[in-house]
Amino acid sequence: MIYFDNVSKLYSDGRSAALQEVTFQVAPKEFVSIVGHSGAGKTTLLKMIIAEDRPSQGQVFFESLDVHQIPRSRLPQYRRKIGTVFQDFKLLPHKTAYENIAFAMEANGRSDEEIAENVPQALALVDLEDKAWNFPDELSGGEKQRVGIARAIVNQPDIIIADEPTGNLDPIATYEVVQILRKINDLGTTVIMTTHNKGVIDEIERRVITMDGGRIIRDDNSGRYVL
């Protein structure tokens, strides 16, 4: 589904590298965790998938599509195949939980009827039906992240990209978020997640890619966090 072919990314100074000769693939319905220290290249790798950043060398494929050959005008359509979850939630503060989720559907040109049907389902999936009309500043960190996840899945994307989704959460909220991501994966959506949290990796027990200095130093299917 996702294939990185010898991808390198040099910083603008041309010498230091964010990614070095990274090659790996992710199959449909896989749950892949990417771990590593700060600056290991995890976020850069995710940015390559959502075409926020371009490789200096190599190619990134989404199915048979070379991501960085997609014309700028077609990027929105491409990004609709991907749901993105952020460490800092990135919710619109002036919209309620319901409206934040609906916004992702509006941006995709979905009808009012579809929105009215799908948003409550997404809220139910993250167990937040009772907080539908709360604004982000009325929600806890874990609840905000669950709204973020609901927003990411509401358009039924092929893949969820989660960049440190538990980075700002307490252990209980972390556990809840991980359970939701597992549930989404069990329903058939591919998940790629970066994390620092060993507990999260142990909980998920799925494939772990370990990065260091922009390189993949370990690709372990047994779900072991080794750094």
Next chain:
Amino acid sequence: MLTGFRRIVKAGFVGFWRNAYVSLASVFVITIALFVIGSTMFIDQILATSLTKLQSKVDINVYFMPNASQEEIDALRNAVAALPDVAAVTFTSREDALAAYRERNRNNEVSLQALEELSENPLGATIAIQARETSQYENIARFLDERKALESPQTPVIDEINYPRIRESIETLTAIIGAVEQASIITMVILLIAATLITFNTIRLAIYTAREEIAIMRLVGASNMFIRGPFMLQGIMYGVLAGILALLLFYPILVWLGPRTELFFEINLFTYFTTNFTYIFSVLVGIGVALGFFSSTLAVARYLRT
């Protein structure tokens, strides 16, 4: 399509009210820009009226020989009137010229007595020629000189053309008009550039506050039009409101200023404002909308590049 348009319009209005202070600042800046542009328009109108008045006082006079026949005079008069540079030709007959002379000298006994002693009217007919532009007098004078050169020396029709005597005045006036027009255009362009830059920077700041929202919109797969649309609409709203505000600002000022400009420049600016309201409204609101629209479009484009 219609749903998307409705959402863009709604988001535009919501964004306008939600960031009321930023919107107000943008409207205020565009209002100032439009006020300056409008003021230039009014000053330009005063200048144009003054110059037109001055221009209307300038003409070339052709004095005919007293014995020139009416057919010969009419032929030249018609030829001159047919020139594209000529705005008007005023004919004064020998009799009218004599009557005017008598009227001018009605208190001058010596002149009137000398006239009585002559057996016939010594004055010839004249035509006064007004050009459309002062710069065109040169061409008309050249045409008249050529006609005079073709005349038979024994039976001349044209006695004198006064252009050489008034040439310097006409050239000075032409230079003044040219300079004023140039200065007016340069001032207008400079003010327009300044207004555009100030407006662009204000709106850019307004959009900067929404950069996070734009980033989120992009990541959830919103099309560029869906992202850009509300900001474009807000830019248009800034322009419309600023245009109306500038017009409201001009109203009391021109009520006060109108009689005074009439006294000094023979143009009542308030009357000009009311009679040309549709034109002034279109220009100010149009420039306001264009400023708001293009500034917003350019400012938001920065966040849509990748």
